[in-house]
Amino acid sequence: MTTTPDDLTTALPGRPPVVDLATWQATRDELLVREKAHTRGGDAIAAARRRLPMVEFDGTVEVVGPDGPVPFLDLFQGRNELVVYKHMWHDGAPHHGQCGGCTTTAWHVKDAVYLNARGVSFAVLTEGHWDEVAPYVEFMGYTQPWYSVRDVAAPVGDDMGRLTCYLRDGDRAFLTYATTGRGNEPVNGTFGLLDMTPYGRGEEWEDKPEGWPHGRHSCWYWCSDADGNAAWGPTSRPVPQWTRPGATPVETLGRHGHHH
Numbered sequence: 001m002t003t004t005p006d007d008l009t010t011a012l013p014g015r016p017p018v019v020d021l022a023t024w025q026a027t028r029d030e031l032l033v034r035e036k037a038h039t040r041g042g043d044a045i046a047a048a049r050r051r052l053p054m055v056e057f058d059g060t061v062e063v064v065g066p067d068g069p070v071p072f073l074d075l076f077q078g079r080n081e082l083v084v085y086k087h088m089w090h091d092g093a094p095h096h097g098q099c100g101g102c103t104t105t106a107w108h109v110k111d112a113v114y115l116n117a118r119g120v121s122f123a124v125l126t127e128g129h130w131d132e133v134a135p136y137v138e139f140m141g142y143t144q145p146w147y148s149v150r151d152v153a154a155p156v157g158d159d160m161g162r163l164t165c166y167l168r169d170g171d172r173a174f175l176t177y178a179t180t181g182r183g184n185e186p187v188n189g190t191f192g193l194l195d196m197t198p199y200g201r202g203e204e205w206e207d208k209p210e211g212w213p214h215g216r217h218s219c220w221y222w223c224s225d226a227d228g229n230a231a232w233g234p235t236s237r238p239v240p241q242w243t244r245p246g247a248t249p250v251e252t253l254g255r256h257g258h259h260h
Contacts, residue, residue: 014212016198049177059173061156063147064130072156075145076168081120085109085187086149088160089128095139096237096247100222102161103140103238108188112144125149127160139244163187 019027062069076082087106088099112122123145126133130148137146149157155164155175162180166173185191194201200208204215216230223236241247 014209052177054167054174054176055155056172056174057155059168059171061152063125063149063152063156065145065147066134070147073168073171073173075121075123075147076166077121079116079119079121080168082123082166082168083115083120084123084125084164084166085184086158086160086162086164087124087126087146089126089133091128091132095136095244096241098136098238099161100232100238101219103240104190104219104222105184105187106140106142106144107240108190110143123147125156125160127157139246140241141244 059073060071063072063075064070075084085102085105087102090097090099106124109122112120115122124142125147127150128136128148129150133146133148151157155178159180161184162178163184164175164179165177167176168174191201199213200206201221202213202215203218203220205218206215208215220232221230222238223230223232224239224242225231225235226242228242237247
């Protein structure tokens with residue numbers, strides 16, 4: 001049974017109808033059937049992904065990290081599998097001028113202990129010069145390994161903003177999988193949680209009931225100003241950067257200003 005609240009002045013703009021628990025459970029059970037089908041579909045795609053062929057490449061190609069140039073094979077840390085995130089980089093930009101989307105992805109993989117327990121290593125690669133990358137990593141407080149792949153050819157370098165998987169067999173290295181765009185979403189647990197809420201991500205592309213709050217552009221909440229308001233511009237920065245040491249409000253810095 002659907003009920004109407006007594007005081008309509010307190011009602012949120014666009015909200016689910018109010019029903020009794022039995023009615024809610026019945027509609028929830030209907031959706032569960034679709035959710036289970038979706039899960040099984042994802043399992044089938046993962047099975048197909050495991051059957052993809054792979055490409056061998058030179059694992060001795062060097063990348064640059066805190067210890068200077070090292071062979072790519074070192075990133076496996078003795079394990080046989082490796083997942084990397086390829087972080088975009090804006091040369092000369094201040095810390096708060098780096099990619100909001102890449103910051104979001106990297107922030108969600110601050111700890112890889114469960115990957116390591118499964119025999120998988122994790123690292124972040126970026127095209128920035130190491131002398132710019134190192135202070136950014138320190139500023140953000142990242143603990144995962146970061147490396148510069150400046151001028152390194154594919155499949156170690158190549159396009160940024162993607163997850164890539166590699167396999168090691170002794171001293172041989174292979175590319176097994178890569179994704180980009182919304183294929184990166186599995187890393188971002190925030191998306192999954194928001195998708196469970198009534199208002200979702202609040203993005204305009206989402207299918208919402210009539211009268212629901214209007215969505216905004218994709219990723220609108222990834223950057224904010226000093227007051228916590230979602231914003232993209234000279235006074236904003238990726239959200240987690242406000243919690244970093246030295247993250248003071250910036251009034252008029254363009255993308256290529258200097259961070260203090």
